[in-house]
Amino acid sequence: MFSTLSPGALGLDLDHARAVELAAAHGFGGVDPDLGHLRSLGASGAAEHGAAVKEKGLQWGMAGLPIGLDAPAEEFRRALVDLPADLELLAAAGVTRLGTWIRPMHDELDHRQNWRLHQGRIALVAALLEDAGLRLGLEYIGPKTFWSTERFPFIHSLREARELIAETGARNVGLILDTYHWYTAGEDAEQLAGLTDADIVSVDLNDARADRERDEQQDLDRRLPFDTGVIDLDGFLRAVGAAGYTGPVKIEPFMATLAERPVDEVLSQISGLLDRAIAVGEQR
Amino acid sequence: MFSTLSPGALGLDLDHARAVELAAAHGFGGVDPDLGHLRSLGASGAAEHGAAVKEKGLQWGMAGLPIGLDAPAEEFRRALVDLPADLELLAAAGVTRLGTWIRPMHDELDHRQNWRLHQGRIALVAALLEDAGLRLGLEYIGPKTFWSTERFPFIHSLREARELIAETGARNVGLILDTYHWYTAGEDAEQLAGLTDADIVSVDLNDARADRERDEQQDLDRRLPFDTGVIDLDGFLRAVGAAGYTGPVKIEPFMATLAERPVDEVLSQISGLLDRAIAVGEQR
């Protein structure tokens, strides 16, 4: 696994060129690609940019999937019209991972209806991504304060996410594992047993507030890893290490305070936390 | 449809013989069978009792299914061991309807796991009931204050219940429709369109408190039909009438205050409310 700088996940407003510089300067192993930036470069520019990032010793993290999985049919269709151009740019730049999250509730579609919607659309998108050499990561969402807010709760556990992925029949779809969702879903290391590198597309590390019960935790109010100790990061990291995971690891705390501190100070802290976490995961 | 006296649903502690007398005296069209009573009578006694009830002009309502659909496997197996004796008694007495409810959440099994558990067990139970000439009614539960209390919400809408019934492949399984669940599930008359008599095993009529939002309603704190007008009973009854429903209609308010009033006064009121409701449903 390698540490990744994902400015968006940190709430930092950095343009992509600066993010690349800072990732290299602060010893990150990788940086998230920026699809908007690649679009501005065109295909040959994207290839050059990918080579330049690689030259700096950085790997690509994960780009955001430019498709809303549960969008209205015509909007989804239009995203498919536009998809090949983006996939070409991503492939040219050497990006291999795209990711999105699964909205854990719906006001109209019940669990089975929503499942079928997602299964069919993910299978189609995954096949198109596979043609371009890209993997798709799916993130399940854990907080009850989120999934219980509409008429029909949807996937909010690792097991459900794995079954959905299996049903797509796609070999290039895997999980985005976020400790915050894993914790709020009431899961522990046992749920992670049996995973392999092929099952994991990205890993997010976060801690949770110590002054709230699990079912009261808010999706957008997290803590930095190893801060409160509420989440069993060591157990999680050992399990991910046992899976032989080789991909990006980032921090996604949704803490507005990070953007208020000097960026170098923040990135130095983040990079250090990721190094510490990866050391736990790679212990034998 | 016909009005039915169900002492348990009214919170009244009446022995079965008295319930039969009172049902006849207060002009109910039917009375709920009491499996415990039938067990005490034996097969030939059950047949005589069924004939006697019929003689009084009463039809049978619905008995409770003596099996916990989501019980541990060994407990479920043991219930299957005992089932034929009960089915023989019920059939001897002329009972044709058994019912149970679907627990709308689970702390261990997620929606799909729980679905498979229910599908398999209901299919088996329904086949055994069919051999005995019995139908099985399933009640979905609507209040969010109920289905949101554990890790995994389960079926809490009419559409889900209908899909589950369809998947059992059984022709003798139908719905128990309760206005309280229909209302708290956020449903209206459109959801009832297309139902036929074969799809409905029993109907429960209730109203809801006027001082609570839909999502705040409590499963065990209801009101008598036509009391607050919160629930669109007329729309519901017209839809059930359009389905050609021929079965029992009862009231299940879970109001402790009923048991504190004189029983004849209560049953007179209940019988009158049911007559009023049935008149709405049978209008053309």
Next chain:
Amino acid sequence: MFSTLSPGALGLDLDHARAVELAAAHGFGGVDPDLGHLRSLGASGAAEHGAAVKEKGLQWGMAGLPIGLDAPAEEFRRALVDLPADLELLAAAGVTRLGTWIRPMHDELDHRQNWRLHQGRIALVAALLEDAGLRLGLEYIGPKTFWSTERFPFIHSLREARELIAETGARNVGLILDTYHWYTAGEDAEQLAGLTDADIVSVDLNDARADRERDEQQDLDRRLPFDTGVIDLDGFLRAVGAAGYTGPVKIEPFMATLAERPVDEVLSQISGLLDRAIAVGEQR
């Protein structure tokens, strides 16, 4: 229901303008739209053409869906890119029905994998069609000599087709019922019970060879309706009539000999057979 001239189904090579003339001349109630012809007319031409056909007293039958449901992902995506232009033409002309068939076997995908492929893609296509006011008809294929020719048989019965349609959750998807598939699938009138007009998009009438067992019948070697009497057309038609079916009825015998006879003679015979059949279906 109304009789429809479908030149392709009869193996006749008629250009569309002539097909319209002949349909009117021989007393058909409708004629199949020709998407290629509409494309050559453009949107305003399509609208004029639709009005002209209507003026002749003809209704539209069913156009072929210009999408291969089980095409490779990129081919399917490209068909979605092109779909809106076709839907605009069809809607302008007043066409309301599109149809396709379900390939009843696959050499790679087993039954469940193929089901998920179809479910997802049909749901998406149906939603796009619904936006354009179009219904989608799906035809299941019955002959065992067809579905048993690869590693994994797929849908080859009415019940499977109905479950697939239900799972798409689409209200604008229905069946193409063909007596040849109904017969070779081993079905009878009981399977048609409970269908409504909303469940049926098109009806095909054919008979089967008398010198072959059901499981030896070939998909492309059929007989004209009422020819051999092998297929219970009367039972089928009464069931379709009981469903209140209001759509197109055609003959699809795949008999090369029709194209060798004078076209007026053939169409006179076909129109007469359809009138006879519709009379059976509309008897009360």
Next chain:
Amino acid sequence: MFSTLSPGALGLDLDHARAVELAAAHGFGGVDPDLGHLRSLGASGAAEHGAAVKEKGLQWGMAGLPIGLDAPAEEFRRALVDLPADLELLAAAGVTRLGTWIRPMHDELDHRQNWRLHQGRIALVAALLEDAGLRLGLEYIGPKTFWSTERFPFIHSLREARELIAETGARNVGLILDTYHWYTAGEDAEQLAGLTDADIVSVDLNDARADRERDEQQDLDRRLPFDTGVIDLDGFLRAVGAAGYTGPVKIEPFMATLAERPVDEVLSQISGLLDRAIAVGEQR
């Protein structure tokens, strides 16, 4: 893995005591338990017998599941009534594996209906077995001459069998892998990738006739392993070895000629073939 003497699989009519003697004499690593024999011994006798077999250096192979998974509901119920007594005997004797096969077609139930029947019943049976410390093995059947003989083909591939097992949610259910089914299903070593010891309950080794195409092979007309070389036994065994399989391996040729030869000669040959096969599987 260890070689197992399964008289039934070899078509040999040996009483159980003699089978145990012969297994030990011919160097088998195990012998199949005989539920009928255990019933005749009672619980304490079964425990003694298990100890005696172990003393001879033999492990238990797999007993037959005394339940028809697709039996009529009342027959299935009655099997559940009788099950605990058998499970007690098997557990007392130290047996840990029970197995059955999945009938690969049905004349009434289509693929999805049959799937639901099997899913529900296997889940229930597996839970009851788990309480007794027993694992359940399921064998999928490959020959097209078998699965294509009724209206609705069912599971006839490894992937389908694995999905069914996953859907039961049971941790004590695994595969019975038979090279004959693996070959006739058109599978190769790739399909076996990723299996672990927990996924496999028993292994059967057979070869196929050289003078027939794959789709013409008959289920009951097989050859001894390594005989014709039609089946890639080495590829199969290496994959099973890579899975870390630790269970019984037997031969099930359904060749009537074996019973016509001297039993010691036959068992010597069988034991030698199994040793050869296991050596291939355990090569590193």
